[in-house]
Amino acid sequence: MITLLQVSEIPSLHAWAGGDAAFERLIDAFYDRVEHDELLAPLFPGGVSTEHREHVTAWWIEVFGGPATYTAGLGGYHRMVNKHVNLGITPEQRFRFASLMSLAADDAGLPSDPEFRAAFVGYVEWGTRIALANSAPGADVVQQAPVPHWGWGVAPPFTG
Ligand code: HEM
Numbered sequence: 501m502i503t504l505l506q507v508s509e510i511p512s513l514h515a516w517a518g519g520d521a522a523f524e525r526l527i528d529a530f531y532d533r534v535e536h537d538e539l540l541a542p543l544f545p546g547g548v549s550t551e552h553r554e555h556v557t558a559w560w561i562e563v564f565g566g567p568a569t570y571t572a573g574l575g576g577y578h579r580m581v582n583k584h585v586n587l588g589i590t591p592e593q594r595f596r597f598a599s600l601m602s603l604a605a606d607d608a609g610l611p612s613d614p615e616f617r618a619a620f621v622g623y624v625e626w627g628t629r630i631a632l633a634n635s636a637p638g639a640d641v642v643q644q645a646p647v648p649h650w651g652w653g654v655a656p657p658f659t660g
Contacts, residue, residue, distance in 0.1 A: 510656050512565025513619055517610055520561055525608035527557040533600045533607075539593050540600070562647050563623065570647060577645045587635040594632045598624045615655040623650045 517523065531548035534540045544552075558570040559580060570576060589597075601624045605617070634641045 505656060505659060510652065513616065513650060513652065514561060514564040514566035516616055516657055517564065520557075520566060522608065522610055523557050523560045523564070523566070526604055526610060527553050527560060529607035530601055530604035531556075533604060534597075537596060537600065539590075539596045543587065543593070559647070563650050565649060565651075568647070577647050578643055580647075581634055581641055581643065581645075584631045584635045585639070585641055586637055587631075588637060589632045589635040591632065594628045598628045613658060615652060615657050618655055619650065619652050622653060623648075 514520075514523070517526075531544075531553055534544065535547050555570070555574055558574060562568045562570045570580070598621070602617075602621060605620060606612070610616070610620070633639060
């Protein structure tokens with residue numbers, strides 16, 4: 501028998517993933533892979549700093565429904581978007597970035613259920629395509645927007 505959750509009972513993706521600690525593991529695992537990747541490492545000369553890892557972790561936590569620390573303390577969407585301006589990300593780099601994110605989710609022991617991973621890769625696909633577009637030289641970049649709040653999409657968590 502299938503149990504349907506009331507909308508108010510559906511956990512955030514942040515809670516389902518395991519809270520802040522899960523995103524810290526995810527982003528560390530991701531950048532550990534980036535540092536050894538021939539396509540992505542050149543974007544981070546000298547390696548990926550602890551500060552960068554912490555900032556990106558805060559972004560992901562906020563997007564997935566945790567505390568809004570990136571907006572409150574780091575500069576929000578405006579800061580993030582300007583970090584990508586003029587990077588000139590190639591389609592190959594975008595695809596590698598998205599692929600390493602999925603592998604890092606396994607490395608970090610994030611939930612592997614189909615619903616969570618569908619939402620996860622949905623955000624990765626969306627975010628990397630926006631980063632690619634914004635990074636093109638001369639791109640018309642939207643400077644101010646709320647940090648997105650990602651959700652479960654069409655498939656809320658399966659509880660049996
Ligand atoms: C879901 C997609 C993405 C998210 C959520 C994301 C998130 C972020 C955030 C939050 C920052 C700023 C960190 C800070 O505040 O200091 C950042 C910087 C950066 N991102 Fe992304 N990013 C994405 C896609 C990409 C892609 C596809 C690439 C390249 C292949 C990329 C390369 C970089 C680089 C090189 C920086 C550092 C720039 C600098 O400090 O000068 N990002 N990213």
